Amino acid sequence: MTSPSTAPTLYRATYLHTPRSPFTHPDALDAQSDGGLLVQDGVIRAAGPFADIRAAHPDAPVTDLRGGLLLPGFIDTHVHYPQVRVIGGLGLPLLDWLDQCALPEEARMADLAYARGVARDFIGGLIGAGTTTALVFGSHFAGAVDAFFEEATRTGLRAVTGLVVSDRLLRDELHTTPQRAYDEGRALIERWHGAGRTLYAVTPRFSLSASEGILDACAALMRDFPGVRFTSHINENTREIQTVRDLFPRARDYLDTYERAGLVGRHSVLAHNVHPTDRELGVMAAHRCTAAHCPCSNSALGSGFFPLRRHLDAGVHVSLGSDVGGGTGFSLLKEGLQAHFMQNLMPGGVPLSPAHLLYLATLAGAEALDLPHTGFFEPGRAFDAVHLRPAPGTPLDAVFRHAASPERALAAAFATGTPADVARVWIGGDTVLGG
Ligand SMILES: Nc1nc2[nH]cnc2c(=O)[nH]1
Numbered sequence: 001m002t003s004p005s006t007a008p009t010l011y012r013a014t015y016l017h018t019p020r021s022p023f024t025h026p027d028a029l030d031a032q033s034d035g036g037l038l039v040q041d042g043v044i045r046a047a048g049p050f051a052d053i054r055a056a057h058p059d060a061p062v063t064d065l066r067g068g069l070l071l072p073g074f075i076d077t078h079v080h081y082p083q084v085r086v087i088g089g090l091g092l093p094l095l096d097w098l099d100q101c102a103l104p105e106e107a108r109m110a111d112l113a114y115a116r117g118v119a120r121d122f123i124g125g126l127i128g129a130g131t132t133t134a135l136v137f138g139s140h141f142a143g144a145v146d147a148f149f150e151e152a153t154r155t156g157l158r159a160v161t162g163l164v165v166s167d168r169l170l171r172d173e174l175h176t177t178p179q180r181a182y183d184e185g186r187a188l189i190e191r192w193h194g195a196g197r198t199l200y201a202v203t204p205r206f207s208l209s210a211s212e213g214i215l216d217a218c219a220a221l222m223r224d225f226p227g228v229r230f231t232s233h234i235n236e237n238t239r240e241i242q243t244v245r246d247l248f249p250r251a252r253d254y255l256d257t258y259e260r261a262g263l264v265g266r267h268s269v270l271a272h273n274v275h276p277t278d279r280e281l282g283v284m285a286a287h288r289c290t291a292a293h294c295p296c297s298n299s300a301l302g303s304g305f306f307p308l309r310r311h312l313d314a315g316v317h318v319s320l321g322s323d324v325g326g327g328t329g330f331s332l333l334k335e336g337l338q339a340h341f342m343q344n345l346m347p348g349g350v351p352l353s354p355a356h357l358l359y360l361a362t363l364a365g366a367e368a369l370d371l372p373h374t375g376f377f378e379p380g381r382a383f384d385a386v387h388l389r390p391a392p393g394t395p396l397d398a399v400f401r402h403a404a405s406p407e408r409a410l411a412a413a414f415a416t417g418t419p420a421d422v423a424r425v426w427i428g429g430d431t432v433l434g435g
Pocket residue numbers: 080094098102205206233236297323326
């Protein structure tokens with residue numbers, strides 16, 4: 001049975017989006033200075049110049065969003081739910097930061113009431129930054145993962161997440177066994193994968209904390225439940241990489257620890273990849289998996305410069321992640337700016353235009369997660385959107401009022417925009433913030 005149609009709304013706005021990748025299509029950015037998006041039942045029905053859409057739909061009520069910028073909702077492809085309350089542990093390299101900042105907080109997630117509060121803080125932070133879809137590193141505790149899915153369902157967030165599993169070198173209370181990892185994962189998948197806007201991601205923390213037995217349990221879930229996603233970390237920090245080499249003497253490299261278990265494929269998103277080998281890049285491209293680039297985290301933890309050029313040359317798909325709480329906040333505008341800075345500063349870096357940054361923050365994530373109904377504005381896609389409207393008197397407001405083109409306004413949004421400039425957020429046509 002189909003539900004009855006609701007009345008359409010015609011949004012009038014300056015909007016920008018990237019229907020293609022600017023890394024392969026130089027003219028990928030579509031900017032409508034006076035655009036129209038007709039939305040009905042949460043889905044975009046028509047898109048283009050306002051005058052054209054108006055002429056075709058003269059009776060549709062108009063919501064006027066002029067004076068700001070309307071963008072597709074941001075898609076964060078690497079962010080940790082249990083770490084929202086420990087953002088800002090600056091000055092430590094990865095393994096020390098995990099021991100001193102992240103893991104003690106992750107142990108608190110055993111307490112379900114605590115986890116529920118964290119889920120509210122976390123999802124509030126994502127939506128407040130204009131993020132409408134996220135691939136989320138969950139918790140080591142199944143109850144806390146349930147709490148996350150419940151909060152995502154309540155708020156309407158599009159979320160892909162799962163139970164984080166490890167069986168060595170963390171803290172005892174965060175360790176599990178292959179059998180328990182499989183059984184708890186299976187129960188969560190049966191409850192949440194494909195329920196409303198939520199999907200499941202099989203999530204070993206990283207090979208450093210995962211034995212071959214745990215990775216095999218992850219592979220069994222991937223085999224038994226086709227369509228679930230896979231995520232983990234790779235090649236983030238030189239000490240981490242050396243430890244993984246020592247733990248897996250038969251593996252050719254870090255990627256091989258996942259590859260041998262059968263975990264590398266089209267639905268795999270591997271975070272960081274700051275220090276890859278050429279073999280790893282070739283295999284990632286061949287399997288069409290994604291590297292989630294987290295530039296603020298790479299800077300805060302001193303992990304290194306992401307070799308974007310080598311990824312592009314090898315044909316590896318790249319998306320963007322905030323990596324909260326190794327990262328410094330939820331804004332993908334800030335991640336875009338930091339990516340731009342780092343590519344500017346590193347020898348052989350890729351010059352990133354505002355179109356590249358918008359693509360990385362939107363469609364690149366939709367492609368990584370294989371969510372073809374999100375990522376940009378076209379008829380048939382869900383209306384997931386963020387309206388940036390800076391407060392009067394702020395510098396960004398001054399730029400918006402005087403910008404020579406929508407592209408200039410977009411560049412300023414990445415340069416200086418923050419969650420304070422997010423006025424309204426829609427997911428599937430529902431207003432989830434502002435309005
Ligand atoms: N940045 C980051 N890297 C990791 N590698 C394993 N766990 C983590 C984590 O929580 N954050």
